[in-house]
Structure formats: C-alpha cells, structure tokens
Amino acid sequence: MPPVNLKRLAQELNLSIASVSRALQDSHEVSSQTKERVRALATALNYQPHAYASSLRRNLSKTIGVVIPKVANHFFALAINGIEEVARQSGFQVLISLTHDDYAREVSIIQHMKGGRVDGLLMSVASGTEDFAHIKSLRESNIPIVFFDRVCAEVSTAKVTTNDYESAFQATEHLIQAGCRRIAHLLISNNLSIGQFRQQGYRDALLAHGCDVDPTLILHGVMDNEQNVALIRDLLLRRPDIDGVFASVERLAISTYRVCKELGRTIPDDIKVIGFSNLEAASMLDPPLSTVTQPAYDIGREAAKILLRALEKKKAILPSQSQVLKSELFQRQSTAAAPAR
Amino acid sequence: MPPVNLKRLAQELNLSIASVSRALQDSHEVSSQTKERVRALATALNYQPHAYASSLRRNLSKTIGVVIPKVANHFFALAINGIEEVARQSGFQVLISLTHDDYAREVSIIQHMKGGRVDGLLMSVASGTEDFAHIKSLRESNIPIVFFDRVCAEVSTAKVTTNDYESAFQATEHLIQAGCRRIAHLLISNNLSIGQFRQQGYRDALLAHGCDVDPTLILHGVMDNEQNVALIRDLLLRRPDIDGVFASVERLAISTYRVCKELGRTIPDDIKVIGFSNLEAASMLDPPLSTVTQPAYDIGREAAKILLRALEKKKAILPSQSQVLKSELFQRQSTAAAPAR
Numbered sequence: 001m002p003p004v005n006l007k008r009l010a011q012e013l014n015l016s017i018a019s020v021s022r023a024l025q026d027s028h029e030v031s032s033q034t035k036e037r038v039r040a041l042a043t044a045l046n047y048q049p050h051a052y053a054s055s056l057r058r059n060l061s062k063t064i065g066v067v068i069p070k071v072a073n074h075f076f077a078l079a080i081n082g083i084e085e086v087a088r089q090s091g092f093q094v095l096i097s098l099t100h101d102d103y104a105r106e107v108s109i110i111q112h113m114k115g116g117r118v119d120g121l122l123m124s125v126a127s128g129t130e131d132f133a134h135i136k137s138l139r140e141s142n143i144p145i146v147f148f149d150r151v152c153a154e155v156s157t158a159k160v161t162t163n164d165y166e167s168a169f170q171a172t173e174h175l176i177q178a179g180c181r182r183i184a185h186l187l188i189s190n191n192l193s194i195g196q197f198r199q200q201g202y203r204d205a206l207l208a209h210g211c212d213v214d215p216t217l218i219l220h221g222v223m224d225n226e227q228n229v230a231l232i233r234d235l236l237l238r239r240p241d242i243d244g245v246f247a248s249v250e251r252l253a254i255s256t257y258r259v260c261k262e263l264g265r266t267i268p269d270d271i272k273v274i275g276f277s278n279l280e281a282a283s284m285l286d287p288p289l290s291t292v293t294q295p296a297y298d299i300g301r302e303a304a305k306i307l308l309r310a311l312e313k314k315k316a317i318l319p320s321q322s323q324v325l326k327s328e329l330f331q332r333q334s335t336a337a338a339p340a341r
Numbered sequence: 342m343p344p345v346n347l348k349r350l351a352q353e354l355n356l357s358i359a360s361v362s363r364a365l366q367d368s369h370e371v372s373s374q375t376k377e378r379v380r381a382l383a384t385a386l387n388y389q390p391h392a393y394a395s396s397l398r399r400n401l402s403k404t405i406g407v408v409i410p411k412v413a414n415h416f417f418a419l420a421i422n423g424i425e426e427v428a429r430q431s432g433f434q435v436l437i438s439l440t441h442d443d444y445a446r447e448v449s450i451i452q453h454m455k456g457g458r459v460d461g462l463l464m465s466v467a468s469g470t471e472d473f474a475h476i477k478s479l480r481e482s483n484i485p486i487v488f489f490d491r492v493c494a495e496v497s498t499a500k501v502t503t504n505d506y507e508s509a510f511q512a513t514e515h516l517i518q519a520g521c522r523r524i525a526h527l528l529i530s531n532n533l534s535i536g537q538f539r540q541q542g543y544r545d546a547l548l549a550h551g552c553d554v555d556p557t558l559i560l561h562g563v564m565d566n567e568q569n570v571a572l573i574r575d576l577l578l579r580r581p582d583i584d585g586v587f588a589s590v591e592r593l594a595i596s597t598y599r600v601c602k603e604l605g606r607t608i609p610d611d612i613k614v615i616g617f618s619n620l621e622a623a624s625m626l627d628p629p630l631s632t633v634t635q636p637a638y639d640i641g642r643e644a645a646k647i648l649l650r651a652l653e654k655k656k657a658i659l660p661s662q663s664q665v666l667k668s669e670l671f672q673r674q675s676t677a678a679a680p681a682r
Contacts, residue, residue, distance in 0.1 A: 012386065036456055037385050044382030045353065063453070071421060071437075072621075077413035084439060088446070093453045096412075096437040098425060105429070112404070112434045115377060117458060225621075257625045280413075280566070281620065284598045286627035 004045045013037055026062070043116070063093045064307060065118035067109055069101045069126050069150070073250060074278035075296045076124070079148065082300025083122060090308045092119075099126040101188075101223055107134040114141045120307045122300075124150040127189030144310050144317050148303040149294070150194050158321040160303040164194055167292045167327040168201025169208075171246050171274045174290070174329060176209045178272055178337040180244030184217045184235060186252040198248045198276075217242065221252050228255045236263060236271075244335075247275035253289060254279075272335040276327075288332035295325050345386045354378055367403075384457060404434045405648060406459035408450055410442045410467050410491070414591060415619035416637045417465070420489065423641025424463060431649045433460075440467040442529075442564055448475040455482045461648045463641075465491040468530030485651050485658050489644040490635070494534050499662035501644040505535055508633045508668040509542025510549075512587050512615045515631070515670060517550045519613055519678040521585030525558045525576060527593040539589045539617075558583065562593050569596045577604060577612075585676075588616035594630060595620075613676040617668075629673035636666050 010017045015034065023030045023038035030038075041047075066083055068076050080096065087094045095118060099106040106126045111134070113121060121138065123145055132154050138145050144157070151159040175183050185202045189195045203213045219235050221228045232255055236242060247253035253275025257267070265271050267287055274290040282289045302323050310317045351358045356375065364371045364379035371379075382388075407424055409417050421437065428435045436459060440447040447467045452475070454462060462479065464486055473495050479486055485498070492500040516524050526543045530536045544554045560576050562569045573596055577583060588594035594616025598608070606612050608628055615631040623630040643664050651658045 032452065032456075040381045040457075041385035044378050044385055046378070070418070071412035072415060072418035074413060077411070077418075080412060080439065081441075084441070093450065094438065095458075096439070097435065098421065098437070100422075100425070109434065115373065117436075251621075254622050254625065257622075261625070279622065280592075281595050281598075281622060281626060284595065284602070284626050285622060286625060286629070288627070 004047045009038065009041055009045070009047060013041060061093075061117065061119050062091060063095055063118045064304070064311075065113045065121045066094055066096045067099060067106070067113070067121060067123040068096065069099050069124060071096075071098065074280065075149070075250070075276075075294060078278055078296035079124075079300035079303075082297040082302075083304040084300075086301050086304035086308060090312065092308060092311075099129075101127045103128040103130065110134045110138065114138065114143060118143065120311050121145040122303050122307055123147055123152075125152050125192055126150075127192060127195070130191050144307060146303045146307045146317060148299050150192050153193050156319050158303075158306045158317045158319060158323075160299050160306070160323045160325070161194070162294045162299065162325050162327045164197040164327075165201040165204075167276070167329070168198040168246070168248070169205045170201075170329050171276075171292050172202045172205035173209065174331065174335060175244040175246060175272055175274060176205065176211065178244075178268070178335050180272055181211065182214075182217065182239070182241045183211075183244035183246055184219060184239070184242050185246050185248065186219045186221055186232065186256070187248040188221050188252070195248065202246055221249070221255075225251055225255055228252060229258055232256055232259045233263065236260075236265065243271055245271060245273045245275075247273070250275060250277040250279055253277055253291075257285065257289075267334050268336045269338070274335050282330070283332060285334075287334050287336075290332045290335040291330045292327050293330055294327045298325055345388045350379065350382055350386070350388060354382060402458065402460050403432060404436055404459045405645070405652075406454045406462045407435055407437045408440060408447070408454070408462060408464040409437065410440050410465060412437075412439065415621065416490070416591070416617075416635060419619055419637035420465075420641035420644075423638040423643075424645040425641075427642050427645035427649060431653065433649060433652075440469075442468045444469040444471065451475045451479065455479065455484060459484065461652050462486040463644050463648055464488055464493075466493050466533055467491075468533060468536070471532050485648065487644045487648045487658060489640050491533050491535050497660050499644075499647045499658045499660060499664075501640050501647070501664045501666070502535070503635045503640065503666050503668045505538040505668075506542040506545075508617075508670070509539040509587070509589070510546040511542075511670050512617075512633050513543045513546035514550065515672065515676060516585040516587060516613055516615060517546065517552065519585075519609070519676050521613055522552065523555075523558065523580070523582045524552075524585035524587055525560060525580070525583050526587050526589070527560045527562055527573065527597065528589040529562050529593070536589065543587055562590070562596075566592055566596055569593060570599055573597055573600045574604065577601075577606065584612055586612060586614045586616075588614070591616060591618040591620055594618055594632075598626065598630075608675050609677045610679070615676050623671070624673060626675075628675050628677075631673045631676040632671045633668050634671055635668045639666055 006017050006020050010020045020038050023035045084094050097109045132152050146158045148160040187195050206213050245256050277291040278296050282291050306321050347358050347361050351361045361379050364376045425435050438450045473493050487499045489501040528536050547554050586597050618632040619637050623632050647662050
C-alpha cells in the first residue's frame with residue numbers, strides 16, 4: 001500500500017492535491033460535497049497531517065453537541081438559545097440530545113457523540129447519574145467538554161454555574177422573613193453538587209435564623225409529575241403545620257400550586273411558595289410566583305464561548321476558566337407577608 | 342483505479358473481506374471503530390453494494406434527526422418525548438436541531454443532517470420558510486422524512502397533523518357563544534398551511550355566526566416576544582371594541598395576558614382569551630387559560646413510528662400513511678361568559 005498522504009488521497013478521489021489540501025483546511029473554495037468526501041477518506045485511511053492530527057480531527061465536523069436532561073423546562077430552553085447564538089456566530093452547528101435524567105440514556109448518548117459526530121460537548125448532567133466513567137472517557141476521544149448548571153465535580157474542565165448556595169439561602173431567608181416557620185424543601189436529586197448546594201443553603205438559612213432543620217420536611221421528587229403531586233399532597237396532609245415551600249426546580253413549584261388548589265390551601269395566606277424557575281408566565285400565575293431566576297441565556301452563552309474558543313484556538317479547556325453567574329430573586333405575591341395587624 | 346468492491350475496501354483498510362462485509366451490515370462482531378473506518382471509506386469511494394445500496398446506507402447510523410423551530414414551547418417539548426419513547430424502543434438515537442423559525446438556519450441544518458449524520462428526519466417546518474428546495478433535496482440523499490404539525494404541503498411524504506381548521510373554528514365559536522362580537526386573531530406565520538387552516542377556521546366561524554371578518558383584527562406576530570407585546574398593546578389601544586382574542590400559538594396568548602394586565606383590561610370581563618397551548622400551568626394562570634390542546638406526545642409518537650417502520654423495513658414512506666389527530670378544547674375561566682342578568 002502506498003503511504004497515506006495528500007497525493008494518495010487526491011489519486012483515490014480523482015482530485016488535485018491542492019483541492020484535497022483546501023478541503024482539509026475547510027476552504028470556502030471547495031464545495032461541501034467534496035469536503036465531505038475528502039474528510040471521509042482521510043478518516044477512513046487514518047490520514048495524519050504532520051503536526052495537527054488531533055486538532056484537525058477536531059475541526060472536521062464544525063458541530064457541538066448539547067447533552068441536557070430535558071427541554072420542558074424554561075431554564076434549558078433559554079440556555080440553548082444562548083448556546084446557539086454563540087455557535088451560529090462561529091459557524092458551528094448544534095445538535096441536542098436529551099437524557100431525560102436517566103443514567104443509562106446519558107451513557108448511550110455520550111457513546112454516540114464520541115462517534116465523530118461532534119467536536120466538543122456542552123453538558124448538564126442527568127440527575128440519575130452517579131458514575132462518571134462515561135464522561136471521563138471523552139478525554140480519551142479528544143472531545144473537550146464544558147459543563148453548565150448541573151456539573152460533574154469529578155471531571156476537571158471548565159464549569160459555568162450559578163451561585164446556588166447563596167440563592168437557596170436567600171430564598172429560604174425570604175420565606176422566614178415573610179413569617180414562615182415550617183419550611184419544606186422540595187428537590188429532585190441528591191447526587192449532583194447543584195442539589196447539595198441548594199439543600200445546604202436551605203439548611204444554613206434555617207440555622208442562621210434559629211429554626212430547626214427537620215429532615216422530614218425535605219421531599220425528594222421523582223421524574224413523573226403526577227407522582228410528585230401525590231408526594232406533595234401526602235406531605236402537606238401529614239404535616240399541616242407546613243407554612244412555606246422552597247422548590248429547587250420549577251416543576252415542583254408548579255406541582256405545589258396544583259396540590260394547594262386541590263386541598264383548598266391558599267397561597268400565600270396558608271402556605272408561601274418560592275421556586276427556582278425561568279417560567280415566562282411566573283408573573284401571570286395565580287398568585288404570581290416568587291422565583292429564583294437563573295441567568296439561563298448567559299449561562300448557555302458563556303459555556304459555549306469557552307468551548308468554541310478552545311476548539312478554534314486548538315487549546316485545552318482549563319478548570320480556571322470556570323464561571324459562577326448570579327441568580328436573581330423576584331419577590332411576587334406567592335410569598336407576600338400577611339399585612340400587619 | 343481498481344473497482345470499488347468489498348475486496349478493495351478490505352485491501353485499503355488492511356482488513357479481511359468478511360470483516361468489511363460484517364461492518365457494513367452493522368454486525369456486533371465488529372468493533373465500532375472498525376465499522377466507522379469501513380463506513381467512512383465506503384462513503385468516500387462511493388461504494389455501491391449490489392441491490393441494497395440505499396437501504397444499507399440508511400441503516401448505518403441508527404440515528405434520527407428532529408428539526409423543529411424551538412423548544413421554549415410545550416408542544417415541541419412533549420412531541421420530543423413521544424418521539425424519544427418510540428426511538429428508544431427501536432434502539433435509535435435522537436439528535437435535535439433548532440431552526441428558531443429562521444429559513445437560513447433551516448437550510449443549513451438540513452445540509453448538515455444530509456452529511457450522513459442521520460438515517461431519517463422528523464420535521465416541523467420553520468415559520469420563516471417559503472422555499473422548500475432544501476427539503477426536497479433530502480430525497481436525492483435518500484433520507485426519508487416525516488412531517489409533524491407544521492408540514493410542507495409540497496413534499497410528498499407522510500404527515501402527522503391535528504385538525505387545525507376544526508379546532509380554530511371551535512375556539513372562535515366558543516368565544517362567540519361566550520358573548521364576544523369583535524374577536525382578534527393572533528398568528529405567527531402565513532406561509533405554512535397550519536397557519537392558513539387556523540385562520541380559515543377563525544374566518545368561517547365568524548361568517549357562520551353572522552359576524553363580519555375584519556382584516557384589521559388579524560395580527561401577525563413576530564419572533565420576538567417583546568415586540569409582540571408592543572404589537573398587541575397597539576392593537577388593543579387602537580381597537581378598544583375588541584372583546585375576544587384567539588391566539589394561534591401559546592406565546593401570543595401569554596403576551597396577551599401581559600398586555601391586559603398592563604392596560605388594566607380584565608380577563609374575562611373585558612376581553613376573553615383562548616389560545617392553542619400545551620402549557621402545563623395553563624390552569625394555574627390568573628385567570629386559568631382556555632386552551633386548544635394538541636395531543637403533542639401522540640403526534641411525536643405517531644410520526645416517529647412511521648419513520649422507524651420505514652427505516653427498519655427499508656420501505657418508502659407513503660403520503661397515505663398520514664394521520665390527523667384531534668385536539669381538545671379546554672374551557673376555563675379566561676372565556677367564561679358573563680353571568681345572566
């Protein structure tokens with residue numbers, strides 16, 4: 001077999017050496033169809049240009065993958081918009097894959113993404129994920145990754161998050177200042193650092209204000225919303241002294257609204273509710289929902305910027321490029337204090 | 342150049358002919374790395390097996406693409422869940438790409454998807470799309486497509502839609518029966534058949550009940566929600582006689598709520614509102630929003646079933662496999678008739 005060089009690629013494809021070279025450099029002078037043929041053959045024959053083997057390989061697809069739990073959540077919908085804005089400016093395509101918060105699906109998606117479909121990944125980890133070997137394996141495949149929101153602490157790369165501990169502390173403090181004494185905390189996952197930070201903020205705010213931390217007031221939600229409604233109903237019936245609810249995810253706040261309506265518990269008079277949420281309609285709910293709102297668009301944008309800079313400059317991503325953005329607390333009627341008597 | 346056959350592929354790749362053959366048949370006896378090299382070379386050299394060229398090519402990636410306008414819309418979030426349920430059962434991966442209702446982005450995504458990334462496509466057309474050559478070009482690439490919700494009338498394939506004309510007729514009739522006489526219709530796109538069907542249903546319901554069709558009451562929304570709020574504000578200020586709003590998409594109904602709140606117009610006393618929506622929180626809005634709710638999950642599931650059946654049986658998709666599912670009208674307080682005096 002002759003050696004695999006530009007000349008051989010050109011012969012096999014019946015193209016000029018110059019065209020093959022231009023195609024491999026992604027020149028606009030070459031049709032995308034020709035580029036595809038050249039790249040495919042280069043991959044198939046394991047063509048290695050002198051120094052830039054891995055970086056060229058990286059630049060083959062001009063595609064980034066986004067692996068997230070779900071899209072029926074305004075946080076992720078907005079984060080995707082931020083990601084796509086940055087990707088579009090750099091001429092990158094975005095392919096989105098959903099884990100549905102399921103570990104097995106996440107593993108399968110990562111395997112699939114490794115198959116040369118993407119140059120790099122932006123990822124928010126599934127709440128069901130407890131083992132991170134599949135994510136670590138990306139390094140061997142030379143696929144850089146930036147985490148956003150739900151990060152994997154064990155993988156050394158850049159992470160774009162929000163100040164979850166402080167936000168949860170503030171939300172809980174806000175309920176206490178509005179007069180709540182028995183505050184339930186609803187969360188989804190305990191595995192990820194994000195859930196731990198939020199729960200710790202809740203606990204510390206209670207302690208800072210001289211309230212006990214009662215573990216029976218901490219409810220672990222599940223994937224299915226109907227089941228969550230049943231769990232919250234049980235909690236509120238078993239503990240009629242609950243006068244505040246801090247939901248760590250949007251859909252648990254909405255489920256709490258459903259249960260309160262069903263049980264005839266008035267928000268905010270009987271129970272005050274605050275939740276992490278990017279729901280555009282939060283201010284139009286009955287009553288308007290107080291929220292901790294993450295800068296979702298900016299999170300997506302910053303994460304994409306870090307990844308694309310690394311891909312374009314062929315440089316490694318450093319943990320020191322991590323960013324922590326600030327969430328904002330919006331006080332609305334769902335946490336209004338009773339008027340002074 | 343020797344002919345491109347199994348033997349030549351085997352020689353070039355330094356593999357046995359049997360391994361190449363197994364790799365092309367996606368056998369589990371061959372490593373995924375080897376499969377990729379074989380497939381890439383087969384593509385690069387335009388290798389054509391005897392009879393099954395296109396169907397074999399189709400079965401290479403076990404991936405379907407979903408091309409939709411956006412995810413910040415509960416209809417699409419639910420439809421994706423239906424699609425993924427079916428895909429998972431068949432062992433297919435799902436890659437999602439968003440057009441943001443932009444024609445140029447849609448063209449670029451289709452080009453990208455044609456590059457061997459997917460075996461077939463499920464698609465809901467961007468509202469900005471007026472030319473369909475990019476979609477028609479999928480046929481030449483042997484990538485089958487099934488449309489759902491927003492279909493392209495000019496492309497002959499299966500389509501899964503809902504009874505948009507009847508639903509729009511019913512929604513408008515519902516407003517008339519609740520006492521409305523000046524009903525505005527808010528829509529996004531005029532290009533797609535879905536928008537035309539809904540507008541026709543609105544017009545015909547007005548005529549059937551002896552009301553005039555006033556074109557100045559038909560508002561064409563845009564992509565940006567803030568701009569839509571301004572447009573709706575202008576409309577309601579210019580036409581204080583408007584007593585009903587029929588929004589053909591969810592976000593225009595939400596924008597109408599915002600404007601009514603801002604202008605101090607009470608829903609349903611001053612203006613009644615109904616909209617197409619899959620918003621889970623519709624019943625928790627202030628007031629609860631009457632909706633036309635599409636069976637989004639089922640739409641996604643049925644569209645995916647048609648596509649996967651075609652891929653697995655290597656058969657063409659026929660327009661006769663199209664399905665029309667029924668939407669449901671939920672009457673809530675936003676369209677409540679004034680109590681009889």
